[in-house]
Amino acid sequence: MLNDIFLMFRNGEIIPFVILAFVSVGYIIIFEKFILLQFVYRINFEKFNSTIKKMLAANDMERARSFTKATSKTAVPMLTLKAIDAYENDPMRVRSTVSEESLRFFPRIRRRINQLPNLAAACVLLGAIAAVQGIWTSFRMVEGLELGVKSFAFSTGLSHALLPLAISLVSAVLLMLPFGILDAIAWRLESEMEHSLCVVLNILSPEMQPMFTGGASSSSNQEESSDNYSGGNAANENIDRAESKGRKDDSSDPGLQEVPDEEEII
Known part of the structure; x- marks a missing residue:
């Protein structure tokens, strides 16, 4: 070959x-x-x-x-x-x-x-x-x-x-x-x-870890808003309780008389 x-x-x-x-x-x-x-x-x-x-x-x-x-x-x-x-x-x-x-x-x-x-x-x-x-x-x-x-x-x-x-x-x-x-x-x-x-x-040139402050601030804002919301709800509940208590006191006071209607007067 x-x-x-x-x-x-x-x-x-x-x-x-x-x-x-x-x-x-x-x-x-x-x-x-x-x-x-x-x-x-x-x-x-x-x-x-x-x-x-x-x-x-x-x-x-x-x-x-x-x-x-x-x-x-x-x-x-x-x-x-x-x-x-x-x-x-x-x-x-x-x-x-x-x-x-x-x-x-x-x-x-x-x-x-x-x-x-x-x-x-x-x-x-x-x-x-x-x-x-x-x-x-x-x-x-x-x-x-x-x-x-x-x-x-x-x-x-x-x-x-x-x-x-x-x-x-x-x-x-x-x-x-x-x-x-x-x-x-x-x-x-x-x-x-x-x-x-x-x-x-x-x-x-080491890589810098990003600081995500936006998430923390948003979470704090959410916490504040939730606190405000819960405080507002508590205040509203206190007001409702006071009004209902006042209504009960008024109805139970004997010195107060009911105003008659026009038909009763006639």
């Missing part, structure tokens, strides 16, 4: 060279992103978090700035430096500044990694096209031949036609395996960076 593959490249067929070009581009992306993710963006996050937390808690901004610059000029140290500058200028702008810079930086982590599945799919499709073309050529080549010669020629042409498909499948495997590794590295790096930014923001 390897001899046949070498013969295809020696004969100058186009599809194998295109597949090889796609694989070469893919591995350039793989090596670039592996170096960036492992040696440029990655730092000792545990040490960085503990050190920067102590410096920011002590309000030692100069040492914190020097420490971030000495650690790295990109990734989390760069975002931390932006947060320190925003804190010294306007503490209310720390979270907005970090959000803007994070949205600008985080897409760089996965940039060009998602092109690897596209290159693998393109390799498979090109191999399938070359295989279909080779099979079609084999059918046309055996027309008019005797049965024994036809079977031999068709089997030879079919094996030659399936070689580009085999090359494309191997190329797709060689591209997809590093893609899975790089995707896992990028996901873990993003999680560690988000944790570090959370540590910095919790010190420089």
Whole structure:
């Protein structure tokens, strides 16, 4: 099989060279992103978090700035430096500044990694096209031949036609395996960076718990209104009781006489 593959490249067929070009581009992306993710963006996050937390808690901004610059000029140290500058200028702008810079930086982590599945799919499709073309050529080549010669020629042409498909499948495997590794590295790096930014923001710009005074005042007003309402009801009850008592006293007083009606007078 390897001899046949070498013969295809020696004969100058186009599809194998295109597949090889796609694989070469893919591995350039793989090596670039592996170096960036492992040696440029990655730092000792545990040490960085503990050190920067102590410096920011002590309000030692100069040492914190020097420490971030000495650690790295990109990734989390760069975002931390932006947060320190925003804190010294306007503490209310720390979270907005970090959000803007994070949205600008985080897409760089996965940039060009998602092109690897596209290159693998393109390799498979090109191999399938070359295989279909080779099979079609084999059918046309055996027309008019005797049965024994036809079977031999068709089997030879079919094996030659399936070689580009085999090359494309191997190329797709060689591209997809590093893609899975790089995707896992990028996901873990993003999680560690988000944790570090959370540590910095919790010190420089802690979230303030809202004081809902409106609810307390409304409840107190409701209590006052209920007290007033109950007091008013009590006063009304006392007045009603006094009136009823006065009516009873008037009716029981013997000195008072009833006024006769007009018919009784006549």
